[in-house]
Amino acid sequence: MASPIRILTAVPICDGHDSAINTINLEFIRHGIEVVYLGFHRYVGDIVRAAIQEDVAAIGISSYNGGHLDFFTDIVSQLTGKGANDIAVFGGGGGTITHDDARQMKRKGVDEIFFAGTSLAEMADYVKKGYGKRKKRRVKSNPDLVLARKLTELEEGASRWRKHQPSKDANPARTKGRTSKVIGFTGPGGAGKTTLIDELVLRFLQRQPKTRIAILSHDPSVIGEGALLGDRATMINSQDDRVFMRSMATRGQAGGLSPATESCLALLAHSGFDYVIIETVGTGQEALPFRNKLVDQTVLVMNPDYGARLQLQKIVMLDVADIVVVNKTDLERAKAALSEIEQRLTQNKRKQEIVATVAKRHRDPGVDELFELITK
Numbered sequence: 001m002a003s004p005i006r007i008l009t010a011v012p013i014c015d016g017h018d019s020a021i022n023t024i025n026l027e028f029i030r031h032g033i034e035v036v037y038l039g040f041h042r043y044v045g046d047i048v049r050a051a052i053q054e055d056v057a058a059i060g061i062s063s064y065n066g067g068h069l070d071f072f073t074d075i076v077s078q079l080t081g082k083g084a085n086d087i088a089v090f091g092g093g094g095g096t097i098t099h100d101d102a103r104q105m106k107r108k109g110v111d112e113i114f115f116a117g118t119s120l121a122e123m124a125d126y127v128k129k130g131y132g133k134r135k136k137r138r139v140k141s142n143p144d145l146v147l148a149r150k151l152t153e154l155e156e157g158a159s160r161w162r163k164h165q166p167s168k169d170a171n172p173a174r175t176k177g178r179t180s181k182v183i184g185f186t187g188p189g190g191a192g193k194t195t196l197i198d199e200l201v202l203r204f205l206q207r208q209p210k211t212r213i214a215i216l217s218h219d220p221s222v223i224g225e226g227a228l229l230g231d232r233a234t235m236i237n238s239q240d241d242r243v244f245m246r247s248m249a250t251r252g253q254a255g256g257l258s259p260a261t262e263s264c265l266a267l268l269a270h271s272g273f274d275y276v277i278i279e280t281v282g283t284g285q286e287a288l289p290f291r292n293k294l295v296d297q298t299v300l301v302m303n304p305d306y307g308a309r310l311q312l313q314k315i316v317m318l319d320v321a322d323i324v325v326v327n328k329t330d331l332e333r334a335k336a337a338l339s340e341i342e343q344r345l346t347q348n349k350r351k352q353e354i355v356a357t358v359a360k361r362h363r364d365p366g367v368d369e370l371f372e373l374i375t376k
């Protein structure tokens with residue numbers, strides 16, 4: 001089965017009109033496309049960096065702020081400057097983009113502009129017809145371009161390979177020559193994993209001027225279907241040249257990771273990053289995503305609202321996590337949750353740490369404590 005087409009979508013800086021792109025994203029996904037959504041109010045540089053790291057076939061921009069002539073063409077020229085002119089640029093913005101503007105934009109390298117009244121299906125068909133075949137890339141000097149394409153090869157190989165071969169046991173992330181510490185974050189959907197990781201990245205960038213970080217982030221998908229890869233939309237601090245982020249769809253695999261996670265992780269762990277952070281999809285009670293010693297340290301992120309105390313006995317990650325983070329401790333139930341989880345961890349008789357955080361709050365002392373535990 002062919003791998004899904006991957007595109008990146010975003011809304012420009014000084015523009016909060018995201019309702020159009022949210023609708024269009026859903027239509028693309030329904031048509032089997034993997035959409036990495038970067039969110040709104042985004043700089044050209046952040047969009048170009050993300051498109052390169054995600055190795056997408058095209059960038060779709062939804063622009064309503066009136067600055068489309070400069071914005072679209074700046075994306076094209078930055079892509080060209082970085083050797084990634086095989087990544088196409090297209091988009092729309094209702095009546096704010098005139099036909100005359102669109103002609104000028106096309107002359108400067110924009111592929112297509114869609115106007116008011118175009119059906120959603122028409123736009124999805126355009127992407128499927130236009131961006132299904134990857135163009136060859138000649139530039140080999142940009143390390144992000146090279147790494148991103150290798151990750152794609154691994155991901156595409158895994159989705160073909162999985163059907164015919166039994167799983168390999170040897171864990172390549174642990175072989176000789178590895179330079180990175182690998183930290184795995186897991187926990188139920190909505191616990192705040194992505195926000196927490198983004199706040200940790202801010203601390204890495206501020207306190208360790210040379211540290212480089214890779215993030216491998218997962219979102220769920222069914223094999224051969226589309227997916228919304230939306231973690232980048234939550235990431236603010238991670239839009240930085242010292243951070244390499246890659247979003248992966250699970251492509252039909254249960255348990256929180258993708259069939260290609262191990263090999264992609266192995267590649268990242270041997271690519272000169274100081275830390276590789278891996279984030280699973282939102283997981284359930286039975287999930288043990290980091291088997292086979294895939295990571296050096298595991299962090300389970302929980303929400304204080306897990307239900308009755310008995311529920312804690314069923315969460316198997318509580319037995320194996322090195323650090324348990326209770327996030328959103330500004331919620332009313334947090335005090336009781338912290339005490340119940342602490343008691344649950346005492347039964348394990350292991351040296352497990354428990355940390356209380358409010359990741360959405362800047363300079364949160366709990367996130368500082370977690371940062372110390374991860375970097376000590």
Ligand code: B12
Pocket residue numbers: 009014015016017018019020021023024060061062063064065066090091092093094095096114115116117118119120123
């Ligand atoms: C909905 C809306 C809002 C909502 C936005 C909600 C949200 N979260 O998105 C609210 C009410 C919050 C809002 C606020 C504002 N808005 Co407003 N808004 C609109 C409105 C009515 C519709 C835009 C829309 O979503 N259309 C739905 C999409 C699906 O259809 P479409 O636009 O026709 O797009 C087609 C194609 O272009 C294509 N397409 C669009 N994007 C993309 C992307 C890709 C990748 C592809 C393939 C295709 C594609 O899809 C459609 C196919 O049929 C327009 C007016 C209008 N009728 O266009 C004004 C409009 C865009 N807003 C405008 C303004 C000025 C504002 C405010 C500044 C008002 C104010 N003073 O506060 C604020 C700014 C908000 C901000 N933070 O940026 C102006 C912009 C003027 C300009 N640029 O010259 C407009 C044009 C209204 C006007 N005539 O004055 N707005």
